[in-house]
Amino acid sequence: MTESVLSTFGITKRFGAVTACDGVTLDLRPGEIHAIIGPNGAGKSTLIAQICGGLRPDEGRVSFLGQDVTALSTRKRAQMGLGRTFQISALAMEDTVLQNAVLGALGARGGALGLLRPVLGDADLRARALHALERAGLADQARTRTAELSHGQRRQLEVAVALTLEPRAFVMDEPMAGMGSEGSAQLTQFLSDLRAEAPILLVEHDMDAVFALADRLSVLVYGKIIATGTVDEIRRNPEVQTAYLGE
Ligand code: ADP
Numbered sequence: 001m002t003e004s005v006l007s008t009f010g011i012t013k014r015f016g017a018v019t020a021c022d023g024v025t026l027d028l029r030p031g032e033i034h035a036i037i038g039p040n041g042a043g044k045s046t047l048i049a050q051i052c053g054g055l056r057p058d059e060g061r062v063s064f065l066g067q068d069v070t071a072l073s074t075r076k077r078a079q080m081g082l083g084r085t086f087q088i089s090a091l092a093m094e095d096t097v098l099q100n101a102v103l104g105a106l107g108a109r110g111g112a113l114g115l116l117r118p119v120l121g122d123a124d125l126r127a128r129a130l131h132a133l134e135r136a137g138l139a140d141q142a143r144t145r146t147a148e149l150s151h152g153q154r155r156q157l158e159v160a161v162a163l164t165l166e167p168r169a170f171v172m173d174e175p176m177a178g179m180g181s182e183g184s185a186q187l188t189q190f191l192s193d194l195r196a197e198a199p200i201l202l203v204e205h206d207m208d209a210v211f212a213l214a215d216r217l218s219v220l221v222y223g224k225i226i227a228t229g230t231v232d233e234i235r236r237n238p239e240v241q242t243a244y245l246g247e
Pocket residue numbers: 015018019020038039040041042043044045046047
């Protein structure tokens with residue numbers, strides 16, 4: 001058995017009468033893309049928030065790199081190497097692409113992560129940022145104002161910014177959202193290459209991307225995982241077809 005990088009054990013989150021997550025147990029293994037799919041309101045974003053630390057589960061726990069992180073802040077989890085991208089972009093639109101990447105490398109973005117990171121010289125920061133931009137296919141746009149990027153390029157930049165912190169695992173909430181087919185093909189290739197470096201827990205509505213990328217997928221319906229398996233296993237699962245895929 002391969003040791004998991006990231007796991008949840010029976011996490012439950014209630015909002016009043018709504019049980020948004022109901023005893024969710026899943027794991028993310030080295031080298032894989034594990035996709036979470038499910039209809040709107042299934043609890044996907046609530047699940048991600050508990051994994052990243054924005055929400056505390058009512059029950060259950062979250063483990064990262066063999067450590068129980070359930071009580072740790074978002075910042076602390078990020079410092080441990082939990083990289084994430086957001087459903088709603090958190091980029092500074094008036095800054096250049098490179099500035100956004102440098103801020104990411106500094107760890108200053110989204111809550112002063114840099115405080116506990118070793119202090120880096122500017123040259124190091126820029127080199128790290130440029131390297132991430134190159135990998136994301138954005139090196140030529142380094143000096144472009146972020147607002148001028150296409151939607152797809154901004155999504156690539158989101159991943160590049162996360163990459164500058166050299167994460168041990170990625171958590172992504174709908175990175176393909178609102179993308180055209182060209183942009184999503186490019187991002188699909190980028191994520192496919194990225195998994196060898198750090199496994200990816202991927203919440204995504206774009207089924208073409210999910211079927212192309214996922215090593216395993218879990219189906220979340222009304223806060224519960226009703227099935228986990230390979231793409232083939234999930235497509236053949238009659239319960240999944242009834243509840244979600246409608247095939
Ligand atoms: P998904 O991301 O799969 O669309 P969410 O995790 O956003 O689903 O939501 C799951 C359920 O929890 C929904 O019924 C939603 O209305 C509810 N919910 C999510 N966040 C809150 C909140 N902060 N307060 C109250 N209800 C919430």
